[in-house]
Amino acid sequence: MKTESEKILQTVAWDRGKIRLIDQTALPDKLDYVEISDWREVAQAIRTMVVRGAPAIGCTAALGLALGARGIIAESRAKFESRMDQMAGVLRASRPTAVNLFWAVDRMMRVVHETEGNIVDIKDALINEALTMLAEDIESNRRMGHYGAELLQDGDTVLTHCNAGALATVAYGTALGVIRAAMEQNKQIHVYADETRPRMQGMKLTAWELDRDGIPVTVITDSMAAVLMRQGKINCAIVGADRIASNGDTANKIGTYNAAVMAKFHNVKFYVAAPVSTFDFTLPSGEHIPIEERESVEVTHIEGIRVAPAGIPVWNPAFDITPHELISGFITEKGIIYPPFEQNLARLRPERDRQAISA
Numbered sequence: 001m002k003t004e005s006e007k008i009l010q011t012v013a014w015d016r017g018k019i020r021l022i023d024q025t026a027l028p029d030k031l032d033y034v035e036i037s038d039w040r041e042v043a044q045a046i047r048t049m050v051v052r053g054a055p056a057i058g059c060t061a062a063l064g065l066a067l068g069a070r071g072i073i074a075e076s077r078a079k080f081e082s083r084m085d086q087m088a089g090v091l092r093a094s095r096p097t098a099v100n101l102f103w104a105v106d107r108m109m110r111v112v113h114e115t116e117g118n119i120v121d122i123k124d125a126l127i128n129e130a131l132t133m134l135a136e137d138i139e140s141n142r143r144m145g146h147y148g149a150e151l152l153q154d155g156d157t158v159l160t161h162c163n164a165g166a167l168a169t170v171a172y173g174t175a176l177g178v179i180r181a182a183m184e185q186n187k188q189i190h191v192y193a194d195e196t197r198p199r200m201q202g203m204k205l206t207a208w209e210l211d212r213d214g215i216p217v218t219v220i221t222d223s224m225a226a227v228l229m230r231q232g233k234i235n236c237a238i239v240g241a242d243r244i245a246s247n248g249d250t251a252n253k254i255g256t257y258n259a260a261v262m263a264k265f266h267n268v269k270f271y272v273a274a275p276v277s278t279f280d281f282t283l284p285s286g287e288h289i290p291i292e293e294r295e296s297v298e299v300t301h302i303e304g305i306r307v308a309p310a311g312i313p314v315w316n317p318a319f320d321i322t323p324h325e326l327i328s329g330f331i332t333e334k335g336i337i338y339p340p341f342e343q344n345l346a347r348l349r350p351e352r353d354r355q356a357i358s359a
Contacts, residue, residue, distance in 0.1 A: 008180075009166040009209065012051065012059045014131060017070070019063045021051050024167060028208035039068030039087055046094040046101070052201070053168020054242045054278055055137050058100030061091045062130040065108045069123045080119050084112045096290045097251055097319050099243040099280045104133060134170045140275045140333035141172040145181030148238070148273055148331040152182040152189060156235040159225055159263075161194045162253035163205035164240025164273060174273040175238045176209065178331060183215055191217040192228060196253055198298040198316065222255050229266035237263050238331070241274040248324030248341030249286025250274075254317055260326035272322075273331040281349045286321035294318050 013020045019036040025048070026032040034050060036042055042064030045051050051060050068087045074080040088105050095101060108129060115125045152158070158179060165176030172180065182189050191210055196202035203219050210217040220228070228234050237259055243251040250256070250272050263270040283289060296314035300306055308314070330337040334351060337344050 008171050008213070010171045011053075011056050011167050012063065012134060012170045014063055014127070014134070017067075019060065019067060021045060021060065022167065023050050024052055024205060025050055027167075028204050036064075036067070039064045039071070040090070042067065043090050043094045046091070049199075053163065053240070054098035054100040055141075055169040055174070055275060056167070057095065057098050058104035058277065059130070059134050059137055059170050061094075061101050062104040062108050062133050064091055065105065066123075066126040066130040069112075069126050072119075074119060077119060077122075080122070081112055084109065095292060097242050097292045100275075100277050103277050107133070137170040137275070138172055141169055141174060141177045142181070143333040144174060144273055144275065144331055145172065145177035147333075147335050148178030148271070149181035149185055149187070151236065151269075151271065151329075151331070151336070152178070152187055153235070154187040155189075156182075156187070157190045157192060157233055159192045159194070159228070159234045159237040159259065159268075160206060161202060161222075161237070161239045161256050161259050162196045163201040163209070164238075165206060165209045167205050167209055168240060173209075174240045174275065174331075176206065178238055178271075178273055179210070179215060180213070189215070191215060192225070192234060193217055193219050194222050194225060194255065194259065195219055196255060197222055201253070222258065225259055226262045226266070229262055229268050234266075234268055236269040236271060236328075238271045238273055241272050241278050242319060243283075243289050244272070244274060244279045244330070244345075245283040245286050245289060246279075246281050246342060246345065247285050248327055248330070248339075248345060249289070250322045250324070250327060251286065251289045251291070251319045252322065254320045257320040257322045257326075260322045264326050269328040270326060271329050271331055272327055275333055276348050276351050279345065279348055281346075286323065289319075289321060291320070292318040 011022045023032040023034045111129045115122045165173035193202045193206040207219050241250045241252050260270050294316050299314045300308035324341050
């Protein structure tokens with residue numbers, strides 16, 4: 001594994017008045033960075049998955065609002081706030097499932113409406129708030145990793161699905177942050193990474209990220225995990241999340257539900273690693289989580305090559321809901337939350353509310 005001096009990837013950054021993102025559509029072939037100087041490009045980057053992963057999307061949107069505010073010339077505070085409200089609406093509409101996006105935009109808009117002083121003061125407060133959110137994300141991931149590492153023993157093998165690493169956050173990662181923390185404690189961990197069809201983020205992103213950091217990883221197709229579990233070759237599964245309802249029902253990349261069902265059948269612990277900002281206490285259950293549906297070409301084509309019969313109908317939900325009954329525990333920056341979830345997760349609500357109103 002790389003030493004601490006060898007910097008972990010920073011997916012989202014603010015650099016001399018511009019937003020710098022790792023272009024995740026170029027991986028694993030190239031590690032490319034894009035610089036964004038227009039807030040509209042932020043919404044486009046989120047829509048096209050140049051940036052992806054719930055925490056990374058939220059922090060990128062926050063920087064997008066700070067960037068957009070710098071370009072507003074308004075003769076009154078009311079007009080400035082109106083322009084900011086318009087920007088916020090566009091960013092909220094960029095993707096529907098990851099609650100961190102809405103949490104981040106709402107937090108930034110509170111700064112707009114509650115900061116005293118003139119428009120310059122508000123612009124300064126916005127960039128300060130966005131940078132604070134980036135720092136908070138890194139710190140919360142490290143705390144999450146510290147708590148989650150307690151669940152892993154030297155020599156364990158861990159199944160993961162999609163990408164919940166540094167690439168899905170500002171840096172370090174949620175599910176992969178747990179792996180990193182365990183490795184930093186000199187525990188030898190081996191990761192089995194589901195390829196994660198249809199966009200193959202597990203194979204393209206997770207495997208690339210872990211291999212880059214010297215963490216042992218083996219790629220498997222999504223249909224192979226049950227065989228490994230039956231053979232006793234997986235000690236636990238750890239995944240990330242895009243939105244978690246009050247009862248613990250969890251939205252994550254499509255195929256997560258499959259993995260959770262297999263884990264339950266084979267008595268393999270199944271954990272979700274996510275920051276407090278990913279919990280949506282306004283929703284009583286996963287039935288109320290909006291699920292994004294994406295273009296059929298993601299299923300019918302691989303790397304631009306059609307592999308399905310022409311014109312065949314396709315259903316392509318980007319996420320599924322894992323019922324809380326299949327989840328062994330939630331790894332958060334506040335510790336590990338075990339069942340009964342509706343009661344125990346409620347303890348996180350004051351922290352979630354505090355984050356939402358901090359400005």
